Amino acid sequence: MSWLNLVIRYIQYHKLKTLILVASIFLTAFLPITIMILLAQFNEKIISRAESTPLVIGARGSGLDLTLHALYFTTKRPDKIPYSMAAEIRETGWARPVPIYSQFTARGFPIVGTSLDYFKFRNLQLAQGQSLSRLGDCVLGSQIARKLQLGPGDRLLSDPDNILDLGGQYPLKMLVRGVLEPTSTPDDWAVFVDLKTTWVIEGLGHGHQNLAEETDDLKVEVRSDGTLQATAAVLPFMEITDSNIDSFHFHGETADFPVTAVIAVAPDEKSETLLMGHFQAGGDETQLVQPVGVIEELMSLVFQVKKFFDLNAILIAIATLFLLILVLVLSQRLRQREMQTMFKLGCSRGTMLLLQLSELAILFLFSSLMVAVAVWAVWILAGDVVQSLLIGSHG
Amino acid sequence: MGKQLLVHCVLLILFLVSFNGCQNGGGDQESGSSFGRQTRSNRVSTVSYPLDYMTRRIAGDSIATELIAPPAGAPDQWTPDEKQIQTLQESDLIIANGPGAPFARWMVRVSLPESRICHTTDNLDLQDFISVKDYRVVHRHGPEGEHSHPFMVAQTWLDPLTAKKQAQQIAVALETGYPEMASVFRDNLRGLEKDLDGLAARMEVIPDGQVITSTPRLKFLTRAAGLEDTHLLWFDLPQEPSWSATEEQDFVARAKQSNSKNILFDTAPPDWLKNRLNALGYQTYSLNSFSHGGLPEDANSDFIRIMNENLETLQNGLSQ
Structure with missing residues (x-):
């Protein structure tokens, strides 16, 4: 095996050349394979999430924005619709409404206001603690709990809507009641609260001291008609506790309060069709979208673009092949004296060919190994990468 | 050497299987929580005595009915405790009034499965509701500025014919939830309707x-x-x-x-x-x-x- 020793010595001596050739082969193979894996994972994840969400109702506008918001709680917030839309869906008897109001964040993660039906709909199970019980409670997705090191009994503060708006809403300190099992979906990256808790964060509901018992003139003014007027000195509670929960209340009809989307869970295709007809014939304020249709449309566009990438990859592969041939031909010329010496030493032409082919084989073998390792790593990480792409910058 | 390796492999597989089994066991225990609950509890919760009475009359003895309401002497602003909230969350149905006649205002302070709430005022006509315009709570919240809302009267059951419509809505909800007992509910509803018609007849005199x-x-x-x-x-x-x-x-x-x-x-x-x-x-x-x-x-x-x-x-x- 002295010829193999010679090959290895040659490769070791020409480090730069070897490195360039290996890198060329590696990149030519690795990039298209990586794109293929990421796209396959992306397609699988986004389609499966869309398939598990039959219908979404929201404000008229971009159907894609609405779908991505309802599925991934994206930070691009669609317009609001009244909560009465959920009642309208329920009254048709064709579907079960699951409202979503995702307008605020807590330490950068989306706060998703919904009803307990959402957990049943997505089949979310608790890993620790208990479910939502009352205003101010929250349940964390597994990744948030891990990242923020929070568990049942801890508190999490909602982010102020605008830090420059000193007169804006007060943040709410929420009580972490439970942590969900990991699901490898955007639910792992969401802070779930009761819909009414998001209305409290928005300022539509609040708790404060009993004004009738307040004697401080700075806090309460008596109007000319005898009614009490709270002044700005009366601060709403920023944390909902056993001692102040009874004072929390909403002014107005909750039916008029906002939500950003309503998922309609229809039991069968007939009900789904009837509901679609109902909303298509409805007003100009709302729209009903089928997430699968919207996502498939998006993916067909993505796959159209991918065709250009595929063509590009083929052209790069051909160019790389030509480059390799050129390098080999040039190195053949440079090595002519070396070959003559070996010939004079008694080396046959067959052995010399074997030496050169072995060099090439080792380069390809080494590049293939690197590609295999890198693809394996991509395969492992692709799920998380795709997930973080889908949920934006939260992760 | 080969035998030893085989034994280690078998032990490793057994360990992994048993570990997975433990994890599944834990999951099953958690499924008793309100999340992902699939089974019926044969229990209905109500949020006021008149609704509780009507539900009991219609459901008879076949369904357990639980009234979640403030104890005597409790303040107007009252919130159920953890146990009561759990009862509500585990009920098949929660019988309540509804928008337009909101009773049990504590319901806005607790997390309830909305799909299982039966709004008994859903089938009332607009003219059935009563709004009091001279009693308004003036307040300010959110971006809207100062505004007020009229007071909606919640004691719908004091009108026997309105109570009858609510009873019919309760019967529909029970029939949907427990279709196998529909005929019992319908028979019981007829008895209740007769009593409510009796009250309405007394009102006329x-x-x-x-x-x-x-x-x-x-x-x-x-x-x-x-x-x-x-x-x-x-x-x-x-x-x-x-x-x-x-x-x-x-x-x-x-x-x-x-x-x-x-x-x-x-x-x-x-x-x-x-x-x-x-x-x-x-x-x-x-x-x-x-x-x-x-x-x-x-x-x-x-x-x-x-x-x-x-x-x-x-x-x-x-x-x-």
């Missing part, structure tokens, strides 16, 4: 006239009885005398809008107020509007009996 009511809470009763009603806004009556001259003048001015000298209270008025009103020439009568939501004080009494007592009091008072 009450002479037309005018009354003053202490709060708008009695409006469903007075409307059903065909009475012209001038309401006061005496929601919280102090037990100790605390009537200023201005307040008395305000009352007299308001009471003059009615020709009636009869004031109906939805709870027993304190003695000092009763005496003061008597001195001013007004007669007071106490009715039960079930506004507290809890069970009646007299365990032997029930909704129909108390409504009959209300009508008797009303009839006697107006006949004088």
Whole structure:
């Protein structure tokens, strides 16, 4: 095996050349394979999430924005619709409404206001603690709990809507009641609260001291008609506790309060069709979208673009092949004296060919190994990468 | 060497299988929580006594019914405890009023499975609801600035025909939830409807006239009885005398809008107020509007009996 020793010595001596050739082969193979894996994972994840969400109702506008918001709680917030839309869906008897109001964040993660039906709909199970019980409670997705090191009994503060708006809403300190099992979906990256808790964060509901018992003139003014007027000195509670929960209340009809989307869970295709007809014939304020249709449309566009990438990859592969041939031909010329010496030493032409082919084989073998390792790593990480792409910058 | 490797492999597989089994066991325990609950509990929760009475009458003994309401003497602003919230979350159905006649305002402070809430006022017509325009809570929140909302009267059950519509809605919800018992529910509903029709018939013989009511809470009763009603806004009556001259003048001015000298209270008025009103020439009568939501004080009494007592009091008072 002295010829193999010679090959290895040659490769070791020409480090730069070897490195360039290996890198060329590696990149030519690795990039298209990586794109293929990421796209396959992306397609699988986004389609499966869309398939598990039959219908979404929201404000008229971009159907894609609405779908991505309802599925991934994206930070691009669609317009609001009244909560009465959920009642309208329920009254048709064709579907079960699951409202979503995702307008605020807590330490950068989306706060998703919904009803307990959402957990049943997505089949979310608790890993620790208990479910939502009352205003101010929250349940964390597994990744948030891990990242923020929070568990049942801890508190999490909602982010102020605008830090420059000193007169804006007060943040709410929420009580972490439970942590969900990991699901490898955007639910792992969401802070779930009761819909009414998001209305409290928005300022539509609040708790404060009993004004009738307040004697401080700075806090309460008596109007000319005898009614009490709270002044700005009366601060709403920023944390909902056993001692102040009874004072929390909403002014107005909750039916008029906002939500950003309503998922309609229809039991069968007939009900789904009837509901679609109902909303298509409805007003100009709302729209009903089928997430699968919207996502498939998006993916067909993505796959159209991918065709250009595929063509590009083929052209790069051909160019790389030509480059390799050129390098080999040039190195053949440079090595002519070396070959003559070996010939004079008694080396046959067959052995010399074997030496050169072995060099090439080792380069390809080494590049293939690197590609295999890198693809394996991509395969492992692709799920998380795709997930973080889908949920934006939260992760 | 090969044998040893085989043994290690088998042990490793056994360990992994048992570890996975433990994890699954843990998951099953958690499935007892409100998340992902798939099975029926054969339990229905209600949020006020009249709704509880109607539900029990319709459901009979086949379904367990639990009333979640403030205990006697609890403040108006009351919130159920953890155990009660869990009961609500685990119920197959939660029987409540609904938008337009919101009762049990604590419901906005707890997390409930919305799809299992039966809004008994859903099948009421718009004209069935009562809105009080002169009692408005002026406030400011969110970007909207200062505004107010009218007071919606919640005691729908005081009108027997409205209560009948609510009972029908309860029956529909029960039939949907427990289709195998639909015929039982329908039979029981017929009995309840007969009793409510009986109350409605009694209302018709009450002479037309005018009354003053202490709060708008009695409006469903007075409307059903065909009475012209001038309401006061005496929601919280102090037990100790605390009537200023201005307040008395305000009352007299308001009471003059009615020709009636009869004031109906939805709870027993304190003695000092009763005496003061008597001195001013007004007669007071106490009715039960079930506004507290809890069970009646007299365990032997029930909704129909108390409504009959209300009508008797009303009839006697107006006949004088």
